[in-house]
Amino acid sequence: MSERTLRGRVAIAGxxxxxxxxxxxxxxxxxxxALEAILHACRDAGIDPREVDxxxxxxxxxxxxxxxxxxxxxxxxRFSNMHWGGGGGGVAAxxxxxxxxxxxxxxxxxxxxxxxxxxxxxxxxxxxQAAAASxxxxxxxxxxxxxxxxxxxxxxxxxxxxxxxxxxxxxxxALTSYFHAQTNPRAVMRGRPLDAAKYEDxxxxxxxxxxxxxxxxxxxxxxxxxxxxxxxARDMPHRPAYLLGAAQGGHHRSAAPVHNAxxxxxxxxxxxxxxxxSMAQLGPKDVDVLQAYENFTxxxxxxxxxxxxxxxxxxxxxxxxxxxxxxTGRLPLNTSGGNLxxxxxxxxxxxxxxxxxxxxxxxxxxxxxxxxxxxxxPMVTPVSxxxxxxxxxx
Amino acid sequence: MSKPYLPEGLPAPAQEPIALPxxxxxxxxxxxxxxxxxxxxxxxxxxxxxxxxxxxxxxxxEVAPRGRIYSWQRxxxxxxxxxxGHGPYLIVLVELPGADGVRMVGNLLGDPMQEVTIGAEVExxxxxxxxxxxxxxxxxx
Ligand SMILES: [Zn+2]
Numbered sequence: 001m002s003e004r005t006l007r008g009r010v011a012i013a014g015x016x017x018x019x020x021x022x023x024x025x026x027x028x029x030x031x032x033x034a035l036e037a038i039l040h041a042c043r044d045a046g047i048d049p050r051e052v053d054x055x056x057x058x059x060x061x062x063x064x065x066x067x068x069x070x071x072x073x074x075x076x077x078r079f080s081n082m083h084w085g086g087g088g089g090g091v092a093a094x095x096x097x098x099x100x101x102x103x104x105x106x107x108x109x110x111x112x113x114x115x116x117x118x119x120x121x122x123x124x125x126x127x128x129q130a131a132a133a134s135x136x137x138x139x140x141x142x143x144x145x146x147x148x149x150x151x152x153x154x155x156x157x158x159x160x161x162x163x164x165x166x167x168x169x170x171x172x173x174a175l176t177s178y179f180h181a182q183t184n185p186r187a188v189m190r191g192r193p194l195d196a197a198k199y200e201d202x203x204x205x206x207x208x209x210x211x212x213x214x215x216x217x218x219x220x221x222x223x224x225x226x227x228x229x230x231x232x233a234r235d236m237p238h239r240p241a242y243l244l245g246a247a248q249g250g251h252h253r254s255a256a257p258v259h260n261a262x263x264x265x266x267x268x269x270x271x272x273x274x275x276x277x278s279m280a281q282l283g284p285k286d287v288d289v290l291q292a293y294e295n296f297t298x299x300x301x302x303x304x305x306x307x308x309x310x311x312x313x314x315x316x317x318x319x320x321x322x323x324x325x326x327x328t329g330r331l332p333l334n335t336s337g338g339n340l341x342x343x344x345x346x347x348x349x350x351x352x353x354x355x356x357x358x359x360x361x362x363x364x365x366x367x368x369x370x371x372x373x374x375x376x377x378p379m380v381t382p383v384s385x386x387x388x389x390x391x392x393x394x
Numbered sequence: 395m396s397k398p399y400l401p402e403g404l405p406a407p408a409q410e411p412i413a414l415p416x417x418x419x420x421x422x423x424x425x426x427x428x429x430x431x432x433x434x435x436x437x438x439x440x441x442x443x444x445x446x447x448x449x450x451x452x453x454x455x456e457v458a459p460r461g462r463i464y465s466w467q468r469x470x471x472x473x474x475x476x477x478x479g480h481g482p483y484l485i486v487l488v489e490l491p492g493a494d495g496v497r498m499v500g501n502l503l504g505d506p507m508q509e510v511t512i513g514a515e516v517e518x519x520x521x522x523x524x525x526x527x528x529x530x531x532x533x534x535x
Pocket of ligand 1: 430431432433434435444445446447448449
């Protein structure tokens with residue numbers, strides 16, 4: 001019996017994205033943005049878009065696969081997949097689901113994508129405006145707890161307090177993203193540099209760990225990757241980014257109602273990280289460049305800790321911008337500017353950046369990386385993460 | 395009726411059938427949550443099955459309205475029109491040691507700028523609204 005793994009079996013052969021806009025500024029409808037990103041990914045891979053035979057997405061994307069398949073005139077649709085869960089928790093899972101379908105022979109050429117036009121639809125940072133709250137929200141919304149930031153803030157408070165981690169560790173994450181965005185032509189925050197003083201002067205969104213710059217932007221745009229079998233990727237124009245490992249899910253009762261997860265002060269990666277390393281046959285020290293989803297900087301830190309990239313005990317010392325920059329960093333982080341400063345494309349932009357790093361074509365290129373990692377939206381359930389590698393990591 | 399902690403106009407909790415004993419309890423000034431008839435453990439929030447033993451026999455039991463602050467946050471950014479211009483307020487996550495450590499979310503009454511300590515003892519305060527009663531928390535002693 002062959003080993004049950006995706007390691008080295010599939011690769012990302014094409015990446016694409018639209019122009020990234022501030023929220024509500026896209027001149028195009030969300031569905032058009034999705035089409036544009038997908039067409040760019042196909043062009044990048046040098047294939048006829050009609051050859052695509054599957055779509056995978058997450059976060060309740062409104063551009064559904066069958067509608068895309070019709071609009072693109074694809075020959076036959078073999079795989080349509082939506083990953084449960086809100087936000088960007090499913091970004092790596094969508095890529096992995098595409099990969100699993102390809103590896104299992106259910107499809108040959110699958111697009112994983114995300115499209116968002118928050119001018120056309122509602123924003124995330126305000127609560128639902130309904131008069132009554134039901135389900136979990138009945139026990140949260142009447143207390144003024146409605147936004148994603150608020151849903152996660154008490155995990156961060158608890159973890160940081162328990163471990164004595166100072167806010168400067170989170171500041172370093174924000175400064176690093178903004179630093180990288182300044183040299184990335186795609187970045188929405190290019191030309192808007194951030195320094196420690198500006199961070200410290202920024203308004204509170206939520207005390208004690210969420211200043212304005214700890215929170216992601218909301219943006220309009222779309223991004224897509226094309227997943228094909230590894231052997232096919234070798235014949236395509238770009239150096240393949242092989243999927244070495246992927247995992248999704250959550251630990252014991254991480255989705256328990258009304259903040260009752262037993263292991264509460266968590267980004268929900270303890271079991272996911274274990275499964276990720278196991279499939280990749282790698283460990284934290286092997287990662288050359290890390291793209292970690294910033295919904296909030298606290299989630300980045302927890303996700304890094306739960307993947308073993310840094311320990312809670314060494315966080316105060318390690319989490320400084322010099323250790324996280326593409327040029328000087330021991331662990332280059334969010335080299336495109338990420339959700340904070342490139343674009344909040346629910347993390348799909350992080351996958352594209354991981355692929356660019358392995359191709360050697362990133363604006364802030366890390367020197368000769370072999371292994372790139374993406375951590376999806378922390379603190380939701382299910383979460384997901386993935387590892388990509390160059391030919392020599394196989 | 396004293397003034398509620400947060401301005402009126404926030405979403406009201408739907409009085410859903412699965413949670414009615416809780417809401418009826420709050421109106422009577424009692425904290426009533428789910429307790430499993432199979433294994434005897436408390437569980438929160440309202441659910442159809444016991445997460446431990448899979449019993450569907452989830453009854454309701456009054457528990458001591460006392461707890462400890464497990465975590466907290468002080469939102470400044472208004473997330474709802476009713477909060478525009480209101481200013482910061484305190485949300486606490488309270489652990490109930492007398493009910494198998496289940497946790498409940500509420501507001502911490504008093505000065506919204508007060509220092510909050512994880513582990514501090516709190517007690518429930520029943521805050522009446524039009525059609526429902528909220529469980530709030532205040533520091534003990
Ligand atoms: Zn039970």
